[in-house]
Amino acid sequence: MLDYLKPELASLSRSMFQKDFFGLYHGSISAKTDSNRFIINRKDTIFHNMNEDNLLELGHNRDYRWKEASIDAAIHAEIYSQISDAKFISFSMPPYATAYSFNHLVISPQDYFGHLDLKSITIYDPKCFEDWYDRASSEIPQHFLKNGTNIMVIKGYGVYAYSRDLHSMTKALAILEKSCRLLMLGYVTKDQILE
Numbered sequence: 001m002l003d004y005l006k007p008e009l010a011s012l013s014r015s016m017f018q019k020d021f022f023g024l025y026h027g028s029i030s031a032k033t034d035s036n037r038f039i040i041n042r043k044d045t046i047f048h049n050m051n052e053d054n055l056l057e058l059g060h061n062r063d064y065r066w067k068e069a070s071i072d073a074a075i076h077a078e079i080y081s082q083i084s085d086a087k088f089i090s091f092s093m094p095p096y097a098t099a100y101s102f103n104h105l106v107i108s109p110q111d112y113f114g115h116l117d118l119k120s121i122t123i124y125d126p127k128c129f130e131d132w133y134d135r136a137s138s139e140i141p142q143h144f145l146k147n148g149t150n151i152m153v154i155k156g157y158g159v160y161a162y163s164r165d166l167h168s169m170t171k172a173l174a175i176l177e178k179s180c181r182l183l184m185l186g187y188v189t190k191d192q193i194l195e
Contacts, residue, residue, distance in 0.1 A: 005031045005039060006052040012170060017047040021092035021173065027158075028072035028091045031166070032080050036060045041070050074137045079162055082141040085150070086162040088169050093158035094177040096184055101155040107180060114179030117172065122147065125155045132157070151176060 013029055016022050027047060030040035037059050041047075045054040056065055060077055070076075076089045100107060107121040124143055126132045140160055143152050151172055152160045159176065163169035 005033070006055050008166065009039070009041075009055060010050045010052055012166065013041070013045075013047050013050040016090075016092060016170070016173075017050075019094075019174070019177075021094045021177070022047040023093060026093060028070040028076065028089075030073075030076045030089045032087050033057060038076060038080055040073050040076055042068050043070050045070070071133070075140055075160070078137040078141050079144065079160075083144060083162065085164050087164045088166045089160070089162045090169060090173070091158060091160050092173060094173065094180070096180040097153055097177050098156065098158055100180040100184060101153050101157075107153060107176070107183070109175075109179035109183070110186065111179050111182050113175050114182075117175050118151070118179065121149070121151060121153055121176070123153045123155050126157060129156075 009029055030038050032038045039055045039057045042054050058065055072091050079086050079089055101123045109115045109118050150162050161169050161173055
């Protein structure tokens with residue numbers, strides 16, 4: 001399984017970096033390999049140059065490899081353990097979706113594909129960033145389960161997404177980012193017209 005998953009995740013990560021969804025060292029992507037195991041990027045991964053060596057397999061029991069893994073590994077592990085449909089998970093920071101989260105409570109796409117595929121997404125406010133990583137591994141899976149969604153936009157932080165299929169997760173993130181960009185361009189145009 002790792003033989004085809006690692007190259008696919010590495011290739012997708014490079015594409016997501018080019019689209020500005022991942023920063024040089026910010027973001028994470030993983031794939032479930034067994035009921036208690038998953039592969040995830042290392043903490044020092046440079047996403048534009050990601051390769052198979054930047055991914056490592058972890059078990060849910062923390063061992064020495066967890067020290068090398070992404071800071072998001074605990075969050076991914078909790079999502080996998082609580083949501084059986086989660087086969088792939090990503091944490092990204094698409095600029096338009098993240099910027100849109102600053103001043104809005106809900107994302108209601110007005111474009112055809114966003115309206116058709118995403119409907120409306122409530123933006124989650126973590127309130128306090130100081131202890132966010134202490135709370136994130138429990139709050140993120142709870143939000144997914146409570147709201148019956150597989151995309152979570154977190155105010156000022158980024159987007160968590162999961163899916164049974166890597167390409168459908170990527171497609172949903174791309175549609176979300178495009179919808180937020182169009183919403184922001186629409187507001188700029190309205191404001192310019194009113195001046």
